[in-house]
Amino acid sequence: MLGDVRTRQKRFAEAIALYDQARTESSDRFRPLVDASLANALILSGDLTRARSTLDALAVPSDPSQQAQLQRTRGRLLLAENKPAEALVLYQQLANAPVNGDEGFYRAWALDGISKSESALGNEAQAAQALDQAIDVFDKARAKFRSDEFKMGLFSDLQVVFERAIGMHTRLGQPAKAFDVSERSRARALLDAVAGRAEIGNGEAVALDAATLQTMLRPDEVVVAYHALPDRLMAWVLSNEGVREATLPVAVKRADLARLVDAYRDALINLKPATDVGDKIGTLLLAPLEIPAGKRIIIVPHGPLHYLPFQALRLDGQYLIERNPISIAPSISIAAKLAERTPTVAAQLVAFGNPTINPDVADPLPGAEREVHELSKQFPGATLFFKDQANKSNFTASAPKARLLHVAAHAVADTLDPLHSKVLLADENGQPNYLEAKDVLGMDLSGTAMIALSACESGLGRVEDGDEVLGFTRSFLSAGTSTLLASLWPVSDAATETLMTTLYDDLAKGEQVQDAMRDAQRAVLANPETAHPFFWAPFNLIGNWRLTVQK
Template identity: 35%
Template sequence: MSGRGWRQRLVCLGWLFLGGLIPHGLAVAAEAPEVSALARCEEGFVAHPEGSETAMCFFREAQAPARREEARRRLRGLLASYPDRPWLMLVLGHLEMLSEPRLAEASYRSAALAFRRLEDAEGEVMAGINLRNVLGVLGRTEEAHTWVQRVGEVARASGNAQLQVRALILEAAELSDLGQDLGRAYRLLKRAEALAFPGGSDGVKKQLLTPLASVSANLGRFDEALDAYARLAELARSTHDVGTEARVRFAFANLALRRGEERPELGGRPELLRLAREALAAAKNAGSKAFEAQSLRLVAELLGDSPEERSEAEGHLERCLDLARDAGLPERRIACLWTRAERLAGVDAAAAERDADAALALAAEHDNPRYLASAWRARSMVAFRTKPLPEALRQAERALDAVEVLRQLQKDASSQAELFSGWANDYHRLAGRTLEAGETSALPSREALERAFAVSERLRARTLFEALVASRALVSAEDTPERQESRAGVLRDLSATQRRLLEKELSASERTRLLGELQELERREHELRPTPRHAEVRFASLAQTERGLGPGEALLVFLVGAVQDLQGVPAGGAWVLAVTREGTRAYRLPERARLRPAVALLSGLIERRDGSEAGAATALYAQLLAPALRELPPGVSRLLFVPDGPLHDLAFAALRERADGPPLIARYELALVPSASLLHHWRQRAVRPPGGEALVLADPDRGAAATAVASARGGVFGEMANLGSLPEARREGHTVEDSLEDTVVRPRLLVGAAASEQALKASRLEDVRILHVAAHAVVDVDAPERSALVLAPGAEQEDGLLQPREITGLGLGDALVVLSSCQGASGTLLAGEGVLSLARAFFEARARAVVASLWPLRDAEAAWLLERYYRHLASGQGVSQALRSAQREAWEDGQPAAAWAGLGVMGDAALVPVPSNEAKAARPGGTALGLMLGGGALGLYALTGWWRRARKGPRADTTRGAG
């Protein structure tokens, strides 16, 4: 198979393979209109020339390509008789855009200027939008931007909601087309969606749903992309719109291809090829050159290497290039060039390199970061087939530099992470191929390790690392006092709206209205957030990481990629780097597709609580750890894991060398770290003096809402009004208080109404060493920023929901965060970045470690484990040492793995929050702040959420939280 496999990650939408997107009733072919239909359009216009409807008749009747020349002839004739009717010129531009986009520029420009003279806001907006789109296709971005601004001004001045929708779509489209700030583009489109549905016209809805699906998919929001395209497909069916059908069918095929890339399946390519051919047929039927070019390229990429398929692919790519050239579509031409280059790489190296260089030159000519990232990646893929491996690796590194430029154009951390996740496979490929070069002596082994490690660090938890580094920088000049006050006002409005949503008696219509209001407030709050000045980010090098580890520590860095991509091209494979002070070694692992079900199987067997997980735990130990652990230096007692992909969900503590042998925690302390650079960052922090306060919040009283004793600590946003009190949580608070009473950390217990959001925010958190919160929590996987710790309000302006946007501003320092919840692994997992959830906010608030569980713990078992954990912590043990001690005691006591293996440490395992009397003056870790969110507080392990059950007593069948 040739060296192809590139997907236009921003140009061509990424989709999950899901059946049923295209309804069975969606037409594949449209009947050609009668010859007299266009004549009737002309007659209708002559009878009523003043409006847009009769002019649009020509566009509707000329959807079939065979009718377009006649339609253009009749329109030109009418324009000669009615030169003051710009709707005719606009519709002429529409028809030209279908076949020859370059010709449409003059028509749209003339129409826009004529509408301006007539002070026709609707017409100018329509013409301006289309003119901007043509200019964008032609690469004239500055001129296109002036029309984006003009359309926005006209739409806002008109007061017409539908025109404002169109202007918002246009602004978002500009950001998306250039790969800039996709997060803002998404928020603009969601704002437009609230205006367009349900009362907007079909045309407005179609125009909105297409970019909404595109941006959602490019940000990894596949469920939302699917929903948008499903609605678009239904509109296409109901309006017999063959052009929209072509768009949907292409997106569906491309989504299936994206799904196939992430999880390749044997025999999957023929089905993808079938979908691509259907998209090509729909594009031809619609007469859309743009979608025909895209579909031709997609079919060519999926064709095999037999003589017949090679010949077909060559013909498709020639046609693709001709269409792109004739229609003035540089983006399509670039894509066709790199696809041909990748197909030729295995048979004609010189021709492949010419095409790859031409694609790169064309991308550079248009100075579009999105084009450049895509073209550089294609150039590197060709180099892997045509150049010596060291040269190919250098080109692949250059391709990642282009991706970094695209990433930096995103203005907020969430859109950076979401966009970046779509390129994770490229980092896996480069790191894996670099390690292979070290195995084959194409590179010196040490150099290969250093370069692969550097690629890994560029991928890992980037937005979190950059946020922590940037927190030391000054805020930007745009963060004025006026802007700060505006944000504070929006936050007050958010709290008020959420207080209303927490009311028990709320009608469905009122809830819907309030949720819409909440969405708009969230968008405004996001826009008003302070933007830190970009600080220089320096990733930890391999040598730096080796020197920074303790003599008893080993860092195991996982890179869980695929062995081959969908087309059979080497994709880097899966590896683990074992890093110690004495050096680093690399070991091969099973690929991602094999590890994912194995991890899920282990979790399921542990849940059975009958010991049946022993075999699965032994198998994963052998696959992931055995070779590396056998060759670790003597004296290593702490393992620090940098997880990747499915390993974020793995209970490492349960792994064992033999089915009848002890678990891993019998031999080692364990912890997870998001990246080596973050570990280095935490350990470079200044030492704080010992002493301080332990603030304990337990069983918050929400007043009228707490009308019953809750059996679970959890729920979803709409159910929070029904959460009851947690009297058993008070005992948990007293346990923390008693354990710390004789230490240098002074406990302070707040319960009931005193355990409030206001009290927490008003506390001097810089003096707090331990914060323990025993309360309800909620996790919203679809909208992580609505996840919250549920406290008492404590003040009229508070809603009692401590959410990420508030947690990040708490001003913690070197914090140990121990969180608990009943929902295992909550949050959105983004490749490279990890799982996004509440723990992320605590790290941004300068937490230094997080302790939490992967699954619900039974109440008696959790109490047993936590009491011992606190006992060891209070004696001066570090966070991972204390947990290992407690877990080992649980295992020795005969408790099942489900009772202790899910609990783990994330962050700096060496942190000692409560120094012993002997070591408190000397132990560096003992001076750090500890943050303990226990009991029913929301916890996240590996950036995830989990629930603990409310304490019901010693019964083993009672669990903590709503499981």
């Protein structure tokens, strides 16, 4: 086990030492697995001579799964030895020899090996076809498991396969297939949860392909999907006319992209001049897309881009939110399913404001209380909870019945353990009783069309491999809500009051939520005292961008 960990960490010398130790302690039954793992670490370290001698010395194990594991390792060694034709034959044999109880994983990894062999032989089309087949097998195997943790772990391991497939289809000039692979790779555990809540088909989550999504988009809507590969950033533009790849001017590595996003967010949070940097990032990420002003944009970020405030990027001498209505989606398949499920909602509001908590923990929020009073004026009969009543017990009882749910409170993001991120609702019986992201996962909010978390950093969490954004975003969407408003940094009390009251005024008039959000952000931007993006750009509109409130 420790050897596997060190191998994943690319600490091969330590891994080899641990495997050597394990060989002396393993039973005859499990020693072949240790030897296969040792050979794999030797291959990755470049010691092909010892890897070959280790494998050649092994007897054929009696267990079929161990035989398959050993064959896979032999294939890796043949590829490392620059013998792709021999590797291809071995992988083909493995792909055609199913192993009972393996849920298709050995066949999938064999197809991956076939792809690598074909690619080494210069057969890119055949390599891409084999990789697509591998992804299909992985997908079918994944669907058999119920644990979100297992699914996320599996797709984390498979990201390198998806990345290779995206690269191959891009080189072959197949943007629609590259887009489809990217969409299949992201937020699959969340997609499962959304499909289950939406009662779509039999509850089985299926990522929608470009051709299907194209028919679902309106003429004024454009999807922009990014995928951060290790060595470059990919971008596609999808409309009702089709999908095209956008060529970015610079090949930005994923690690450099993460630093760029962090630097821009830090500049905004610290109220540093943002215009020049916003122009430069806009030139890099937006200009190549060639999207006309006025088009509705649904942005599907990837990796570090989940924490980039796209609304604060600049294009054509103005902020993107001045030019286009925008929203964010963890995957366009998820957003499209949410939009189909909840196109309209009744004007029924439940709101929580200025919870009473220990002053040693956080200060009161009188602006949050005013915010809730003001926005509720547009919704007669709204159910409001303030101070002591703005507590978790009332939230748990009232939230599932709400159509529109607004929470104006303090929040604390836990990036190490995102399910413990919390909204600081009122103390109960003299003790803290906060709402944590893990609590939300257990709720049924399928009747709640929109939730606005008017709080600091409510949209933060952690982005896992497989592009699962853990935290309140995933929790509320998994629980069934269609549209979510969440923030990327600490928010200004006064500016947020203006933003939220404008948003709800527009919603009460029947405006589409994407337009209402745009108007709200521009209302704060229009005030010279709050024109810096720190004040108006922290909130993202996530999920169903088409939601309207019935007048």
